[in-house]
Amino acid sequence: MSILLAVSGWDPAPWRRRLTSLLPSHKMATLDELFDRPSVRYALSWRHPPGALADLPNLQAIFSLGAGVDHLFADPALPDRPIVRVVDPDLTERMSEWVVMHALAHLRQLRRYERQQRERIWADDDDQPKAAEVQVGVLGLGVLGTDAALKLGALGFKVAGWSASEKSLPGVACFHGSGGLKRLLSMTDMLVVLLPLTDATRGLIDASLLSQLRRGGRLGGPILINAGRGGLQVEADILAALDSGRLKGASLDVFEREPLPTASRLWTHPAVYVSPHNAAVSTPEAVAAFVARQIEAHERGEPLTNLVDRRRGY
Numbered sequence: 314m315s316i317l318l319a320v321s322g323w324d325p326a327p328w329r330r331r332l333t334s335l336l337p338s339h340k341m342a343t344l345d346e347l348f349d350r351p352s353v354r355y356a357l358s359w360r361h362p363p364g365a366l367a368d369l370p371n372l373q374a375i376f377s378l379g380a381g382v383d384h385l386f387a388d389p390a391l392p393d394r395p396i397v398r399v400v401d402p403d404l405t406e407r408m409s410e411w412v413v414m415h416a417l418a419h420l421r422q423l424r425r426y427e428r429q430q431r432e433r434i435w436a437d438d439d440d441q442p443k444a445a446e447v448q449v450g451v452l453g454l455g456v457l458g459t460d461a462a463l464k465l466g467a468l469g470f471k472v473a474g475w476s477a478s479e480k481s482l483p484g485v486a487c488f489h490g491s492g493g494l495k496r497l498l499s500m501t502d503m504l505v506v507l508l509p510l511t512d513a514t515r516g517l518i519d520a521s522l523l524s525q526l527r528r529g530g531r532l533g534g535p536i537l538i539n540a541g542r543g544g545l546q547v548e549a550d551i552l553a554a555l556d557s558g559r560l561k562g563a564s565l566d567v568f569e570r571e572p573l574p575t576a577s578r579l580w581t582h583p584a585v586y587v588s589p590h591n592a593a594v595s596t597p598e599a600v601a602a603f604v605a606r607q608i609e610a611h612e613r614g615e616p617l618t619n620l621v622d623r624r625r626g627y
């Protein structure tokens with residue numbers, strides 16, 4: 314046995330099948346099986362139960378099966394071993410598809426035309442803005458934010474972005490730090506959030522942040538698009554901003570509590586799109602191949618890549 318598949322909320326079977334075909338010499342176990350703890354060399358986790366990775370004396374690396382790693386840091390008994398997170402074009406492309414779809418849905422008033430079709434109303438809008446008249450602000454210019462920013466730019470949107478460290482991206486106005494955030498928000502019509510959830514970003518999307526978004530843009534009010542993490546947002550503040558008209562619309566893939574409780578008003582708010590945390594799914598096909606490549610490289614003595622910085626939390 315060398316690989317522990319420590320997932321909850323996901324069916325481990327397709328992961329196991331794919332990993333077995335890619336790494337036939339490695340034995341594998343899931344958390345509900347009996348296994349010999351000293352034989353585990355690699356733990357592959359998606360939301361493993363706290364403590365499940367403790368007491369694995371020969372553990373060499375922990376792999377997050379998603380791009381986000383906040384689920385790992387939620388475990389107070391997480392062993393102090395290198396953490397590798399997913400960086401794979403399959404996941405990146407899926408995320409950009411979702412972001413672009415929602416940016417266009419808000420730009421082209423998809424909700425309105427769906428309603429009109431249901432009600433058999435033939436009515437055009439008098440004033441249809443185009444992408445080039447809309448300023449998008451992307452919070453998080455990492456792997457996912459960069460790809461989304463570039464794709465939105467290719468569609469004609471004006472794009473700016475914000476990160477912790479200084480960056481330079483073709484066609485994207487780059488801001489960083491708290492001063493940079495204020496400047497970006499004040500020019501933003503459509504805010505796309507692709508930040509990790511850390512101590513520094515928790516609750517960032519609150520009433521104060523939403524109140525700093527530009528008023529008077531071509532969309533008739535700011536739009537929020539969040540596929541980062543639910544813990545980044547204060548849902549009561551988002552609903553209040555939508556109700557007051559301070560926010561024109563929102564697309565949310567992630568929530569403070571998941572699954573989104575059935576009682577949440579976000580489900581039925583006419584200006585909100587809800588999706589079930591599937592903007593960019595980790596597929597066994599792509600992600601197991603990524604993990605297998607890393608394990609093979611590690612066993613050849615090569616360094617692990619896409620390592621998480623524990624101090625920063627991402």
Ligand code: NDP
Nearest residue numbers: 380381453454455456457476477478509513540541592593
């Ligand atoms: P990266 O680590 O590549 O990028 C994170 C970005 O956020 C970086 O640009 C980083 O800045 C910036 N950042 C982090 N903390 C701060 C801060 N305090 N202030 C300003 N900027 C900050 O992550 P990915 O792009 O791969 O993924 C982003 C997140 O997307 C994941 O953590 C996960 O939560 C979410 N996700 C959601 C999915 C879904 O289906 N909904 C699927 C996959 C991921 P810098 O570059 O300077 O370090």
Ligand code: OXD
Nearest residue numbers: 379380381593594595
């Ligand atoms: C991820 C996710 O982090 O699916 O990859 O949210």
